[in-house]
Every structure is written in C-alpha cells, then in structure tokens.
Amino acid sequence: MLFTWAVRTQVAIVGAGPAGMLLSHLLAAEGVDSVVLEARSQDYVLGRIRAGILDHCSVQLLQSVGLGRRLTEDGIEHGGIYLQCEDERQRLDFVDLVGRSVWVYGQTELQRDLIAAREAAGQSIFYEVADAALYDIDTERPYLTFIDGDGLPHRLDTDAIVGCDGSLGPSRASVPESAKQVWERTYPYSWLSVLADVAPSTDELIYAWHPEGFALHSMRSSTVSRLYLQVSNHDTLASWTFQRIWDALARRLGDGIEGWSLRRGPIAERSVLAMRSYVQAPMRYGRLFLAGDAAHILPPTGAKGLNLAIADVALLAPALSALVRRNKAELADAYSAAALRRVWRYTHFSWWMTTMLHATGDPFDAQLQRSQLHWLYSSDAAAMGLAETYTGPPLAVSDL
Numbered sequence: 001m002l003f004t005w006a007v008r009t010q011v012a013i014v015g016a017g018p019a020g021m022l023l024s025h026l027l028a029a030e031g032v033d034s035v036v037l038e039a040r041s042q043d044y045v046l047g048r049i050r051a052g053i054l055d056h057c058s059v060q061l062l063q064s065v066g067l068g069r070r071l072t073e074d075g076i077e078h079g080g081i082y083l084q085c086e087d088e089r090q091r092l093d094f095v096d097l098v099g100r101s102v103w104v105y106g107q108t109e110l111q112r113d114l115i116a117a118r119e120a121a122g123q124s125i126f127y128e129v130a131d132a133a134l135y136d137i138d139t140e141r142p143y144l145t146f147i148d149g150d151g152l153p154h155r156l157d158t159d160a161i162v163g164c165d166g167s168l169g170p171s172r173a174s175v176p177e178s179a180k181q182v183w184e185r186t187y188p189y190s191w192l193s194v195l196a197d198v199a200p201s202t203d204e205l206i207y208a209w210h211p212e213g214f215a216l217h218s219m220r221s222s223t224v225s226r227l228y229l230q231v232s233n234h235d236t237l238a239s240w241t242f243q244r245i246w247d248a249l250a251r252r253l254g255d256g257i258e259g260w261s262l263r264r265g266p267i268a269e270r271s272v273l274a275m276r277s278y279v280q281a282p283m284r285y286g287r288l289f290l291a292g293d294a295a296h297i298l299p300p301t302g303a304k305g306l307n308l309a310i311a312d313v314a315l316l317a318p319a320l321s322a323l324v325r326r327n328k329a330e331l332a333d334a335y336s337a338a339a340l341r342r343v344w345r346y347t348h349f350s351w352w353m354t355t356m357l358h359a360t361g362d363p364f365d366a367q368l369q370r371s372q373l374h375w376l377y378s379s380d381a382a383a384m385g386l387a388e389t390y391t392g393p394p395l396a397v398s399d400l
C-alpha cells in the first residue's frame with residue numbers, strides 16, 4: 001500500500017479515552033513525544049457519560065501534573081459513603097477510617113480537561129481513524145497502519161505502542177493466544193443507569209442493598225443526580241418507564257424512612273450496562289503495552305474502572321520514558337507485574353462489593369449479605385478494609 005504519510009513517534013497510543021490522553025500528558029512531561037489514534041470523533045469522546053468518582057490516588061496524581069484546577073473548583077469532595085441494608089442506613093467515614101476522601105467529578109469533565117491540556121500543548125491526535133492495525137510488536141521497531149478521517153492511509157513507526165483502546169479495540173487482540181491468559185466473569189444482573197436533572201437527595205453516595213435488587217444514588221453536580229438500579233440481564237429500556245424507574249429507586253433507597261425522601265425530576269439519559277470482570281495478562285507483549293479497559297474490565301460497583309486506568313498509565317509513563325529515552329528496560333519489564341498487583345486488588349474489591357450488594361433471589365445469599373453489611377456497620381476493622389481500597393491506596397514509581 002502507498003502511504004500518504006509515514007511518520008515516526010517515540011510512543012504510539014491507540015485510544016483517546018482517559019487512559020490514552022492522560023498517558024500522552026504524562027509522557028510529554030517526561031520529554032517523550034507521542035501520537036494518539038482515536039476511532040471516534042472528538043465530540044463523541046467528550047459526550048460519553050460513564051464513571052464519576054475519582055479516588056484519592058487519582059486526584060493526587062491529576063493535581064500533581066497540572067490537571068487539578070477545574071476538578072478542585074467544580075468537583076465535590078466526599079468524606080464517606082452511606083451503606084444501606086433495607087431500613088437501616090449507616091455512614092462509613094473514610095476520613096476517620098483511613099484519612100482519605102474521594103471526589104465526584106464526571107469522566108466527561110476529566111476528558112474535557114485532558115483534551116484541553118493536550119491541545120494546548122500541540123499534541124498530535126488523529127480522530128475518526130479506521131482500520132488501526134499493529135505490526136512487529138515483538139520487535140524493537142513496531143509500527144501501526146491506519147486510515148485517517150479523510151480516508152488517507154498512514155504508517156506510524158514507533159519505539160512502543162500502548163493499547164488504551166478499551167475492551168473492543170485491536171490492541172489486546174494483537175497479543176497471540178499462546179502469549180496471554182484471560183480471566184472472565186459475567187454477573188447474572190445488569191445496571192440500569194439514569195442521569196436525572198434534579199438536585200441529589202443525598203450529600204454522599206448511598207449504596208443500598210434491598211431484597212428486590214441493588215440501588216445506588218450518586219450525583220454529577222448540585223443539580224444533576226446519577227442513579228443506578230439492578231435489573232435482570234434480559235431487561236430492556238422499553239420495560240423501564242420513567243414512572244417504574246422512580247418507583248423502584250424510591251422503594252430500594254428507602255423513601256419515607258426516618259423522613260428521607262427521593263427527589264424526582266426529568267430523566268435526561270438512560271442506558272443498560274452489563275456487569276462483568278475481565279483481566280488479560282501479561283499487560284505487555286514485546287513493545288506493546290496494555291493500559292486501562294484494554295487490559296481489564298470491572299463491574300462499576302466499586303467505582304474503580306477509571307481509577308485503575310489512571311493508575312496503569314501513572315506506572316507506565318516513567319517506564320516508557322526510561323525505555324525510549326535511555327534504552328533502560330528494567331521499569332518496562334516490571335510494568336505488567338506491578339500493574340497487575342493493583343488490578344487484582346481492585347478486581348477482588350469490585351467483585352466483593354458487587355456480590356455483597358446485589359440480590360440473587362437466594363435466601364441463603366441474602367442472609368450472608370445482611371451479615372456482611374452489619375459487620376461493616378459494627379467493625380472498624382471491616383470498614384477500614386472497604387475504605388482503604390475505595391479511596392485508592394497511594395501509588396509510587398517504587399511499585400515498579
């Protein structure tokens with residue numbers, strides 16, 4: 001094929017989600033140039049409504065690299081969460097338990113900050129690319145080919161490729177079957193996610209166990225509520241009218257108990273999200289490195305997917321810098337094992353929160369779930385375990 005453009009960069013990044021954009025920012029700070037390829041348009045990427053909780057570790061990192069201004073001004077700091085079991089609601093105070101907090105800040109806002117910062121720095125980003133394909137990833141001179149938004153073919157030569165292209169991108173699929181191991185779990189329930197133009201009915205998130213199914217009251221701002229309901233894997237949006245959604249949320253979140261009530265308002269967006277856990281290891285094959293959802297998927301109950309993507313690239317940036325600037329491979333060689341330690345910690349945590357809070361219809365499961373929730377209410381040791389992982393243990397390059 002005749003390539004219109006054949007260019008070279010130190011690091012090629014596939015995917016302009018939070019992992020890819022933050023990695024390009026961190027690499028630039030290390031003096032490493034990169035090119036980002038993204039299949040969707042910039043508007044599409046900016047409009048995707050997904051995660052909304054940044055843990056302490058992510059917030060510290062973002063602030064330390066100049067990405068904390070809007071987060072600090074517009075984000076909402078939460079010192080704990082409410083855990084509810086039927087009629088009983090108790091607060092876990094993270095600051096008291098582990099001295100750390102979390103922040104409500106929508107992934108869309110973080111994505112906006114990342115794009116603004118990279119554009120201001122002149123980052124090379126190709127949007128709406130097609131047919132991105134990876135070659136020679138097991139050599140020191142890998143390259144990519146792709147078609148740009150105008151239909152022109154390109155070849156991008158590089159020292160390393162980072163797959164930040166989520167669960168459906170080409171990167172993780174480029175690793176030969178014989179060189180990877182995959183662990184996967186599909187849960188027997190899904191989430192119905194709702195974005196509503198109504199002030200939150202709570203100052204901090206409410207995680208509610210209810211025999212009918214789990215519910216979560218979260219928020220995006222002082223005027224926008226984010227609400228989630230456990231639904232069956234066969235449910236469709238058509239079977240959930242606005243009235244049915246609000247009635248189920250009110251019942252499960254305890255409307256009327258001790259004077260608390262759920263505010264209702266216009267629903268701006270609804271979607272059904274399948275719940276699954278997935279880990280692919282190792283997170284490196286030759287000169288291809290995987291980060292974020294390209295390497296792992298978590299059920300959102302623990303609010304860890306976005307935070308894990310941030311933690312991956314925080315480890316990867318110094319490792320790539322040493323590799324491509326000084327030809328030192330030690331950190332790059334350590335990346336996969338170091339990242340996977342946190343991946344498995346968060347995978348377990350997300351599985352644990354999910355299985356503790358979702359109704360299965362089995363009376364034995366229900367008794368175990370009630371027992372775990374009352375243990376968290378009554379034991380500081382148990383509550384500290386939840387708080388420690390929820391708020392994000394500190395991250396250091398010495399983890400590599």
Ligand SMILES: Cc1cc2nc3c(=O)[nH]c(=O)nc-3n(C[C@H](O)[C@H](O)[C@H](O)COP(=O)(O)OP(=O)(O)OC[C@H]3O[C@@H](n4cnc5c(N)ncnc54)[C@H](O)[C@@H]3O)c2cc1C
Nearest residue numbers: 015017018019038039050051165166169292293300305306
């Ligand atoms: C539908 C959905 C809803 C979610 N909701 C929540 C939630 O409510 N709470 C929560 O805590 N977490 C949620 N998550 C998880 C969280 O949003 C992710 O963990 C986070 O986005 C991971 O960031 P990432 O950059 O690794 O991947 P992504 O954000 O998925 O970014 C990957 C990027 O790669 C691009 N790409 C894909 N294929 C190609 C290709 N062939 N060529 C070039 N580019 C490509 C994609 O367009 C995308 O921009 C949700 C995830 C999804 C998918």
